[in-house]
Amino acid sequence: MWQYINGGTSARFLSSSARASKWWDHVRIAEKDPIVAVKEAFRADPFPHKINLGVGTYRDDEGKPFVLQSVRDAEAEIKGCKFEELSSSAVSSKFVLESVKLAYGNDSHVVKEGLFAGVPALSGTGACRLFAEFQRNFCPDSQIYLPNPTWSNHHNIWRQAGIPVKMFHYYHRDTKGLDFSALMADVKNAPDGSFFLLHPCAHNPTGVDPTEEQWREISYKFKAKNHFPFFDMAYQGFASGDLNKDARALQIFLEDGHLIGCAQSFAKIMALFEHKVGCLSVLCTDKEKSAAMKSQLEKISLAMHSNLPMHGLLLVTMILSDTDMKSLWRKELKDMANRIQTMRSTLRQSLEKLDSSLNWEHITKQVGMFSLSGLSRDQVKQLEKDFHVYMTPDGRISMAGVTRSNVKYVANAIYQVTRMDEEVLCAGNSGNQ
Ligand SMILES: Cc1ncc(COP(=O)(O)O)c(C=O)c1O
Structure with missing residues (x-):
């Protein structure tokens, strides 16, 4: 089909396929992950x-x-549930509350006083992506420090959000353990008020975690430098088999008064990989700030994917809020x-x-x-x-x-x-x- 695209005496005609191809001529095959x-x-x-x-x-x-049997049990419970009759905001709020309890503990003051803003996310990846977008919106001149090495997608996520990525020392190739002194030097030398991504447990890809004492030192130095700790927690329970022990790093930072950001994924710890269930939460100083932060996170989330599918959110919420299912899940984990x-x-x-x-x-x-x-x-x-x-x-x-x-x-x-x-x-x- 030929189409008239330019008026006047120099009118030219192009086939529609030739014209369309011009838009994407510069696109090359992407490097494979x-x-x-x-x-x-x-x-x-x-x-x-x-x-x-x-x-x-x-x-x-x-x-x-x-x-997991706990997932099968939760599935049996929600079978026949009329999804269209559920309030997605009620499901989301309950899911976020249960997720935050898992990270900080039922009795933590941030849970009791509601000092957090949280939204469901498309698993751990989506939670990181939402945070990166939030960071770009509200701290547009900031950058992020990622551990070297880290999960390869962290680089893609922050790069795609337009946030410059820097690395900090983490792994020591000779000892195959933590390069703690180099890590601390990087924390010290980063400009005050920098964003750092930390893996609270079961670091991917190294399997190397700081000890409790080292976390205390890191937290102390972060406080002195006013750095922002963003924890990507995709493996809570996989390091020690104990959910609380694996969340110790967050609790240490919490005790020191940090306003933590946290991405949680249920892909591995509930073997719900295909359901893509995750949570992004950020701690806040007061309830007013929580409301403001939540509204902004929801606005970003709405533009990225509107509401999230409810099935996975319900499964996780059910397991976390039912005593029997939760204890079965703990055992399975x-x-x-x-x-x-x-x-x-x-x-x-x-x-x-x-x-x-x-x-x-x-x-x-x-x-x-x-x-x-x-x-x-x-x-x-x-x-x-x-x-x-x-x-x-x-x-x-x-x-x-x-x-x-x-x-x-x-x-x-x-x-x-x-x-x-x-x-x-x-x-x-x-x-x-
Ligand atoms: C450290 C880390 N964060 C986040 C994710 C994202 O996981 P998902 O999006 O599957 O929940 C992964 C997955 O491998 C990971 O290793």
């Missing part, structure tokens, strides 16, 4: 016994996705955390039994779903090519992908691809003697 890339490579591998250690969601001991801890110990023991002279202590020292193994990019590639074992290029192992039946195979594969390093190490040692 490393986690998505692993998923696709794994899917494309026809080997029947391939192993995916890139998965970010919990798997049971047979490597299968897991549906503990079981998931225990299975992961057992796999950490078994993987380490299996590597040590193979007489690997490398130090694998960090596998059991790190906590939560992930372990930054120390494997190099080349070793990760070799694992894929020779052993059909998949993980992200940074060497992050998702412990949820390790099972009793594959752990020996995984250990042997890791042993084989790290043997070269061992030989270099041994040659180096004998040269020194």
Whole structure:
């Protein structure tokens, strides 16, 4: 079809498809997210016994996705519920209150006095995205400090909100633990009043968390520098198996009087990945401020996705507010955390039994779903090519992908691809003697 697009004597005619293509000529294929890339490579591998250690969601001991009994019970309760007759603002308020209680404790003054503004969000990602948008709206000249390394999507989220991203030291490559002195130096050297993103527990991708004493020091320094702590809590309960223990960092900051921002995700801790249930909350000094902040968060949320689907919100609210369901869920969460801890110990023991002279202590020292193994990019590639074992290029192992039946195979594969390093190490040692 030809269309007249320009008047006068120099009128030109273009086919509609040629004209339309002009708009997007500059669009190129986006760089693939490393986690998505692993998923696709794994899917494309026809080997029947391939192993995916890139998965970010919990798997049971047979490597299968897991549906919690507490979730099934909640589902049975809401079956037949007439969603269209529910008030979405009442459901949202109850959900937010239960989520905030989970983070700060039922008896905390912020809960009792209502000193928070919160909104439901599209899981942890949506909660971070909402906060980034809020930050851009109300602190347009600010930036965010992210731990190095962090979950790769944090970079995308804040970049897309137009907030400049900086990094602070977190992980020490040699010790495979926390680089605490470098972290504290970065906190000290950041301009006063900076925004920092912190993982309160089960840090992704390292599995390295500060100790309680270190959190106290961090909180103290944040106070002195008037920094804003934004906690991204996607794994509460996965580090220790105990919800309160894993929220200790938030409680320490709360005791010190910080006005905390917090993103919560129920994707992993209730195995509700596909439901996308999350909460964003920000603590406030008084009720008036809470109302103002809430209204602004709701306004941003409305523009981003209007109301959120109610099914997942109801499930989570029901589990958190029903005593029996909540205690069943706590037990199931503990079981998931225990299975992961057992796999950490078994993987380490299996590597040590193979007489690997490398130090694998960090596998059991790190906590939560992930372990930054120390494997190099080349070793990760070799694992894929020779052993059909998949993980992200940074060497992050998702412990949820390790099972009793594959752990020996995984250990042997890791042993084989790290043997070269061992030989270099041994040659180096004998040269020194
Ligand atoms: C640290 C961290 N925050 C947030 C998320 C977001 O999770 P979701 O959007 O699936 O709840 C993840 C997921 O991997 C994560 O690791």
